[in-house]
Amino acid sequence: MQSSLKLLELTRSARAGQLVDEREFDVKIIPSKLKQLANEHGVSYDPETPVPNDRQLADDVFEAACEFLAEVGIFCIDTQRIIKFSENEIKGAANSVPTRVHVGAGSDSREISRRGIEDQARPAVIGGLGGGIVSQRYYEDIITSIAVEPVIDAICGGSLVEIEGGPIIRDSPIEMHAARFEAICMRKAVARANRPGLCVLAGSPEGAAAVISAFDPQFGYRKTDMAISCLVYPMKTTLNLLNKTKHFIDYGCPVFSYADHLIGGYTGGPNTTAISMTAHCLANQLISQSSVQEISCQDIRYNNTSSRMSIWDHSVVAQALTRNTKIVATSESFASAGPCTEMILYEAVAPALAVVSGAHAGPGPAGCGTKEVDRFTGLEERLFGQIALSLAGRKLDFADHVAKAILPKYEHLFASPPLGKRYHECYDARTVTASTEWSSILQSVRRELEEIGLQLDE
Amino acid sequence: MTGPNQKVEIIEQLRTSVIQGDSNQAELAANRALEAGIDPLEAIEQGLAKGIREVGEKFQKLDLFLTDMIIAAEAMTAAISVLEKDLPEKGTLQKRGTVVIATVAGDIHDIGKNIVVALLKANSLRVTDLGKDIPSRDLVDQAESSHADVIGLSALLSTTMVAQQEVLMMLQDLRLRDKYRVIVGGAPVTEQWAKQIGADAYGKDANEGVVKVQELLTEKLGREEQNASRKL
Amino acid sequence: MLPGSSNLLEIVERAKTGRLVKESEFEAKLLPNKLKELATKHDIKRDPEVLIPSDDGLADSVFEAAKELLLDLGVYCNDTGRTVKITEEDLKETLRNLPESIILGSGQERRELRIRTVEDKRPPAFVGGIGGGICSSQNYLNILISIAMEPAVDSICCGSLSEIDGKPIVGRSPIEMHAAQLEADWMRQAANRAGRPGLCLIGSGFEWAAADHASFNPDWGFRSTDAGCPCMIYPMKIDFNMLAKVKHYLDHKMPIHAYSDQLIGGFTRGAEENVISSMAHHLANVILNHATYQHVNCQHIHYNNTSNRLSIWCHNVVGQAIARNTRIITTSECFASAGPCTEMILYEGAAVALSVVSGTGLGPGICGRATKETDKFTGLEERFFAKAGHACAGMKREDANDIANQLVKKYEHMFDNPPPGKTLNECYDTETMKPTREWLAIYGKVMKDIGELGLKL
Numbered sequence A: 001m002q003s004s005l006k007l008l009e010l011t012r013s014a015r016a017g018q019l020v021d022e023r024e025f026d027v028k029i030i031p032s033k034l035k036q037l038a039n040e041h042g043v044s045y046d047p048e049t050p051v052p053n054d055r056q057l058a059d060d061v062f063e064a065a066c067e068f069l070a071e072v073g074i075f076c077i078d079t080q081r082i083i084k085f086s087e088n089e090i091k092g093a094a095n096s097v098p099t100r101v102h103v104g105a106g107s108d109s110r111e112i113s114r115r116g117i118e119d120q121a122r123p124a125v126i127g128g129l130g131g132g133i134v135s136q137r138y139y140e141d142i143i144t145s146i147a148v149e150p151v152i153d154a155i156c157g158g159s160l161v162e163i164e165g166g167p168i169i170r171d172s173p174i175e176m177h178a179a180r181f182e183a184i185c186m187r188k189a190v191a192r193a194n195r196p197g198l199c200v201l202a203g204s205p206e207g208a209a210a211v212i213s214a215f216d217p218q219f220g221y222r223k224t225d226m227a228i229s230c231l232v233y234p235m236k237t238t239l240n241l242l243n244k245t246k247h248f249i250d251y252g253c254p255v256f257s258y259a260d261h262l263i264g265g266y267t268g269g270p271n272t273t274a275i276s277m278t279a280h281c282l283a284n285q286l287i288s289q290s291s292v293q294e295i296s297c298q299d300i301r302y303n304n305t306s307s308r309m310s311i312w313d314h315s316v317v318a319q320a321l322t323r324n325t326k327i328v329a330t331s332e333s334f335a336s337a338g339p340c341t342e343m344i345l346y347e348a349v350a351p352a353l354a355v356v357s358g359a360h361a362g363p364g365p366a367g368c369g370t371k372e373v374d375r376f377t378g379l380e381e382r383l384f385g386q387i388a389l390s391l392a393g394r395k396l397d398f399a400d401h402v403a404k405a406i407l408p409k410y411e412h413l414f415a416s417p418p419l420g421k422r423y424h425e426c427y428d429a430r431t432v433t434a435s436t437e438w439s440s441i442l443q444s445v446r447r448e449l450e451e452i453g454l455q456l457d458e
Numbered sequence B: 001m002t003g004p005n006q007k008v009e010i011i012e013q014l015r016t017s018v019i020q021g022d023s024n025q026a027e028l029a030a031n032r033a034l035e036a037g038i039d040p041l042e043a044i045e046q047g048l049a050k051g052i053r054e055v056g057e058k059f060q061k062l063d064l065f066l067t068d069m070i071i072a073a074e075a076m077t078a079a080i081s082v083l084e085k086d087l088p089e090k091g092t093l094q095k096r097g098t099v100v101i102a103t104v105a106g107d108i109h110d111i112g113k114n115i116v117v118a119l120l121k122a123n124s125l126r127v128t129d130l131g132k133d134i135p136s137r138d139l140v141d142q143a144e145s146s147h148a149d150v151i152g153l154s155a156l157l158s159t160t161m162v163a164q165q166e167v168l169m170m171l172q173d174l175r176l177r178d179k180y181r182v183i184v185g186g187a188p189v190t191e192q193w194a195k196q197i198g199a200d201a202y203g204k205d206a207n208e209g210v211v212k213v214q215e216l217l218t219e220k221l222g223r224e225e226q227n228a229s230r231k232l
Numbered sequence C: 001m002l003p004g005s006s007n008l009l010e011i012v013e014r015a016k017t018g019r020l021v022k023e024s025e026f027e028a029k030l031l032p033n034k035l036k037e038l039a040t041k042h043d044i045k046r047d048p049e050v051l052i053p054s055d056d057g058l059a060d061s062v063f064e065a066a067k068e069l070l071l072d073l074g075v076y077c078n079d080t081g082r083t084v085k086i087t088e089e090d091l092k093e094t095l096r097n098l099p100e101s102i103i104l105g106s107g108q109e110r111r112e113l114r115i116r117t118v119e120d121k122r123p124p125a126f127v128g129g130i131g132g133g134i135c136s137s138q139n140y141l142n143i144l145i146s147i148a149m150e151p152a153v154d155s156i157c158c159g160s161l162s163e164i165d166g167k168p169i170v171g172r173s174p175i176e177m178h179a180a181q182l183e184a185d186w187m188r189q190a191a192n193r194a195g196r197p198g199l200c201l202i203g204s205g206f207e208w209a210a211a212d213h214a215s216f217n218p219d220w221g222f223r224s225t226d227a228g229c230p231c232m233i234y235p236m237k238i239d240f241n242m243l244a245k246v247k248h249y250l251d252h253k254m255p256i257h258a259y260s261d262q263l264i265g266g267f268t269r270g271a272e273e274n275v276i277s278s279m280a281h282h283l284a285n286v287i288l289n290h291a292t293y294q295h296v297n298c299q300h301i302h303y304n305n306t307s308n309r310l311s312i313w314c315h316n317v318v319g320q321a322i323a324r325n326t327r328i329i330t331t332s333e334c335f336a337s338a339g340p341c342t343e344m345i346l347y348e349g350a351a352v353a354l355s356v357v358s359g360t361g362l363g364p365g366i367c368g369r370a371t372k373e374t375d376k377f378t379g380l381e382e383r384f385f386a387k388a389g390h391a392c393a394g395m396k397r398e399d400a401n402d403i404a405n406q407l408v409k410k411y412e413h414m415f416d417n418p419p420p421g422k423t424l425n426e427c428y429d430t431e432t433m434k435p436t437r438e439w440l441a442i443y444g445k446v447m448k449d450i451g452e453l454g455l456k457l
Helices: A006-016 A021-039 A053-074 A087-095 A139-147 A173-192 A208-214 A240-249 A269-287 A308-324 A342-357 A380-392 A396-409 A437-453 B006-019 B023-035 B040-060 B067-087 B111-122 B136-145 B162-173 B191-197 B206-231 C006-017 C023-041 C056-073 C088-095 C140-148 C176-195 C209-214 C238-250 C270-287 C307-326 C343-358 C380-394 C397-414 C435-453
Strands: A073-077 A081-083 A100-103 A111-115 A127-128 A154-156 A201-204 A226-232 A255-256 A261-263 A292-295 A297-300 A329-333 B098-104 B126-134 B150-154 B180-186 B200-205 C073-078 C082-083 C099-106 C111-114 C127-129 C155-157 C200-202 C258-259 C263-265 C291-298 C298-300 C330-332
Touching: A006 A081, A006 A240, A006 B162, A006 C176, A021 A053, A021 A269, A021 C155, A021 C238, A053 A087, A053 A269, A053 A308, A073 A087, A073 A226, A087 A269, A100 A329, A139 A154, A139 A173, A139 A380, A139 B206, A139 C023, A173 A208, A173 C006, A173 C238, A208 A240, A208 C209, A208 C238, A226 A240, A226 A269, A226 C111, A240 A255, A240 A269, A240 C176, A240 C209, A261 A269, A261 A308, A269 A292, A269 A297, A269 A308, A292 A308, A297 A308, A308 A329, A308 A342, A308 A396, A308 B023, A342 A380, A342 A396, A342 A437, A342 C073, A380 A437, A396 A437, B006 B023, B006 B040, B006 B067, B006 B191, B006 B200, B023 B040, B023 C155, B040 B111, B067 B111, B067 C023, B098 B111, B098 B136, B098 B162, B111 B126, B111 B150, B126 B136, B136 B162, B150 B206, B162 B191, B180 B206, B191 B200, B200 B206, B206 C307, C006 C082, C023 C056, C023 C073, C023 C270, C056 C088, C056 C270, C056 C397, C073 C140, C088 C270, C127 C380, C127 C435, C140 C176, C140 C380, C155 C176, C155 C307, C176 C200, C176 C209, C209 C238, C258 C270, C263 C270, C263 C307, C270 C291, C270 C307, C298 C307, C307 C330, C307 C343, C307 C397, C330 C343, C343 C380, C343 C397, C343 C435, C380 C435, C397 C435
Parallel strands: A127 A154, A154 A201, A201 A226, A226 A255, A255 A292, A261 A297, A292 A329, B098 B126, B098 B150, B150 B180, B180 B200, C127 C155, C155 C200, C258 C291, C263 C298, C291 C330
Antiparallel strands: A073 A081, A100 A111, C073 C082, C099 C111
């Protein structure tokens, strides 16, 4: 049962736990423990099988993750101390999660339920920018272009790069103004798309005061939206994050958690990152009492989740979670390429493949690794959703075949991907339709995907 | 050799420069004292310390104000840093004790602390004022690098006084607790709270804080001297 | 400046681009030197025999000096280390747009606060409450109830929670958020228990913006008919956290009760300089914090009370400066040295209440033990404070001065060792929420005493 009082206990634990040097935690404790556990549990990465069909592997990853979390704990940056959990607590929390969450309102009310491996049930599709950077000018238009896509079940906002022509200053009235603007913008956009009840993933501003001020039934986020919380990679939290989570729970909306991982970062290669990602999901359950969790293992070189290693990680983590917990998970899509390119559409396939492993799809795809302003449109989201839906009920081996077929089309371009176009360069904002060029690219890629074996709806 | 009149005049200059809060004048007078061969300790006691005590008394009566105390203390500090060069051992002044003081993490209120700092300096104590909103770890590190004897922790909010407890816990965890005496104070802080968190002393107000700091220093330094002589 | 909350964005912009100044330089040199210079230039002098001056020229000089201070130095921003420039146009426009009255509370508890004049015959509004005084989580609700039950209270100001269930409140953490929520909930409960659900609540007592925001809730927390409570940070400073709070209040279209406690003997020097500083803070509060109404608080640096001679003089001079030159609505806060269930606290309250003749309203207060001892607040001293204030309405300043002098002589010799008084539990029946006989007897005695001095309650 959700209770914000648990956050008080966590705060007290964060003050009383073992004092640890942060640098030691990052560069010694985390990597060495992961390496040790990967060896002990025989977790290894096979680049030839991007989507493994290996239940034992999934269970090994899960067990290693539980041990990892129990031994290492979560580091609180503010207090420089460790919050510890026992294995019983970890497994208990992972299995006492409600297996479904209701989001959205009216005709856009959706039930997002836990999925199994090769599950026939329709996956939810979370569209949106995954925190990608947007200008104030085009924010509403971009969100509208995504919200009009019928395949989208919920929508995630971006991060304003500036407000009223100036930078956003954390913990100031400017941040509050930006947060309010964003909330109003999201509401306007979904209303424009004629989907006023569409669930919005809320809470991108950093500062707690700004986030809290945007949760308002009159103009802002509602109880039918989902509030975003996270852990800081690797295995860390802050009082600010706990503060926001407390408010979300008090407010009464479901919590959507994430913990973006870097393959090649502190958590090492794909095998150790899979253990860590799973552990983070377990930790998020304990700390944020999440209703939905995001899997996001990005290649440190390219900031995407479309690489071979990411596909492997997303699949393995999704399988580990669905076989051993009640956690509802979704697979995030970060692409290297931008809109109005073939590559972004090819890349959209990769994280969607985790649907076969038990995940839902999204947020995403977010183009250009989310790091180019306004490079997001509804069209890539449409295809991403269609791909995800087409994978319901398919086999792991099929997903592996698709991965092997699609990767050669783009992975050689990672070092220098096509950035594509900004929203207003490939969309008509007035009619909220893609340009002819962009639409043609989509049709062409659809045909290729169908040739690979994906049966896409219109 | 300095004539008695010149010595009196220089010491008087030291005293008045502090009362006037004139750091330049104070430095000048301190240099003159060194050149004239006046014993630095005498210059401090008879000149600077007298001046600061006078300012302190006037502040108590509100004939002078906090800002006058602050600039007087600054003038005194400026003069001492000159006179210190000529002390037989640099640690002579440090033997009076060193106090490191700060407003704790998350708290930007420092007027209470500033009053205490001014009064401590008025009592010729060596004080390192770290400022406000100081993270607990930084505070401890600074105490170490300053070779502090007493750590003073000020908090003005009920939500920040908990950081006083954090500092004490940190000292414990780093096995440094016995090295320092810790005094706490501030508007929401009570004697009960001080005991609860294991502080060595509590200052109800600035004046009491200063008295307690001096008691803590006397106790600590006295004990250290005793231990040192036992070893010999 | 832009209207509404957009003005806050402009303030931040000015804070980012203003003059770079070291904080210590600003507060320990620039400000006190300027105050000293202005006090001399405008011939602002205090006659030690006079607590409540009848000198309109003095009041007007204080106003002019305050304007000069604000225009010359601006306000210091802690976050950027720069000063925020205030222009003549900002001042003129803000003062021009001030309303003559504001509305607090709702339903039966709807109150209209109007500007007051010097020697105004109308009864003053009364901000009851604890003025940030320290309360235990065990007794906070009862203290608030005892105050809310006093019919003379027009709105109720929060205290400051010292712990929750014996555990410390960790700043900027979920615990502080929780504490702020509890406080708001208790304030609403107190108003409901007193049968006054629409009573205007002034909170929260937590400085941190996120905690303040988290305490807003239509069911159990602060509402748009309550009042937000930002402040200028002494001396002459702001920070982004405070402005973030103001933004939230403006977005909720609620009244804003701003404050700016001064310290006589502190950075703002003596009484003569403090009145200039206090007036300048009032002006800055209106421009930067969008204050709808404010309170005057000039505390003595050693006693932390507002019942000493210097403070009383300051409150009255500032009150007159405000009333004669602006439409700012202000009240006079009472920090007493003594605690509840003593004669002294009531004499102190009466002395501060006299500032009503200078155009102020009343409160917050009476806050006993200068707010620094836990749970030393009850409704009875608030009742007394209100009565004293009402009795002063229409009185001449000269008459009020005579009474003030007599009152102060009754207690000022006890400032170094004031009677600590009792906690609420010790002088109230918390079942019936009525004062004990002992406390009522003291109250009766002092009422009589003060009547003999010329203040008929």
